[in-house]
Amino acid sequence: xxxxxxxxxxxxxxxxxxxxxxxxxxxxxxxxxxxxxxxxxxxxxxxxxxxxxxxxxxxxxxxxxxxxxxxxxxxxxxxxxxxxxxxxxxxxxxxxxxxxxxxxxxxxxxxxxxxxxxxxxxxxxxxxxxxxxxxxxxxxxxxxxxxxxxxxxxxxxxxxxxxxxxxxxxxxxxxxxxxxxxxxxxxxxxxx
Numbered sequence: 720x721x722x723x724x725x726x727x728x729x730x731x732x733x734x735x736x737x738x739x740x741x742x743x744x745x746x747x748x749x750x751x752x753x754x755x756x757x758x759x760x761x762x763x764x765x766x767x768x769x770x771x772x773x774x775x776x777x778x779x780x781x782x783x784x785x786x787x788x789x790x791x792x793x794x795x796x797x798x799x800x801x802x803x804x805x806x807x808x809x810x811x812x813x814x815x816x817x818x819x820x821x822x823x824x825x826x827x828x829x830x831x832x833x834x835x836x837x838x839x840x841x842x843x844x845x846x847x848x849x850x851x852x853x854x855x856x857x858x859x860x861x862x863x864x865x866x867x868x869x870x871x872x873x874x875x876x877x878x879x880x881x882x883x884x885x886x887x888x889x890x891x892x893x894x895x896x897x898x899x900x901x902x903x904x905x906x907x908x909x910x911x
Contacts, residue, residue: 736798738766738774740791741845743838744862745783757781763863764790766798767845774798775842775866801873807849810879815872820864821856824872838862839869846873 743763750757760783767773774797778789804810808826815822822839827850833843835853843851859865883890 736768736772738768738772738795739845740764740766740794741841742787743841743866745786760786762786762790763866764794765842765845765866766791766794767842767847769845769847771803771847772798772800773842773846775870777863799870799873801846801876802878803847804879806847808851809848809873810876811882813872813875815868815870815875816857817864817867817871818861819858820861820868822865822868822872823854823856824869825852825854826850827852838865842866842869 741764743765745763746761748759748761750759759779759781761777761779762783763775763777764787765773765775774794776790776793776795776797778786778791778793780786780789802810804826807829809824810826812823812825814824824843827834829850831850831852833840833848833851833853835843835851836855836859839853839855843853853869855865855868879890879893883893886893
């Protein structure tokens with residue numbers, strides 16, 4: 720059982736979401752033909768509402784504005800939902816990959832912030848995570864692959880109760896904070 724759930728496009732719930740949009744990458748390609756040059760734009764966009772719902776889409780067109788609209792509509796059609804623990808972090812450490820790119824996502828203490836690079840940070844912020852530590856491995860130059868690897872990692876999240884049952888423990892044992900026990904001070908006796 721994973722926390723990543725797909726939201727049905729066109730539903731009243733999906734239409735009522737107030738989504739914000741972030742441009743992850745844009746590429747301009749040129750094709751030389753007999754009459755001159757043809758320009759095409761490829762755009763990658765992520766959308767989210769800051770409460771665990773997000774989408775990822777790509778669009779191509781001859782104009783940047785149209786490519787961005789296509790990417791936004793594509794992202795709205797592929798909305799997903801992920802649970803945020805304590806309204807700030809992930810529930811446990813996960814790792815996702817796409818091709819040569821890999822992303823490790825770990826929970827962090829309150830006040831840490833989103834420590835990640837590039838497209839991964841944009842995606843985690845638009846989802847609504849506030850305290851997360853990430854490390855990217857392999858090829859991080861391809862922003863599309865990094866976003867897909869992050870989505871793959873988020874799809875591997877499971878609830879605390881599921882994780883506890885897999886480990887043979889109770890949820891309270893997993894969430895228990897280690898207490899620092901100080902050693903009792905030894906009384907020093909002076910020899911008279």
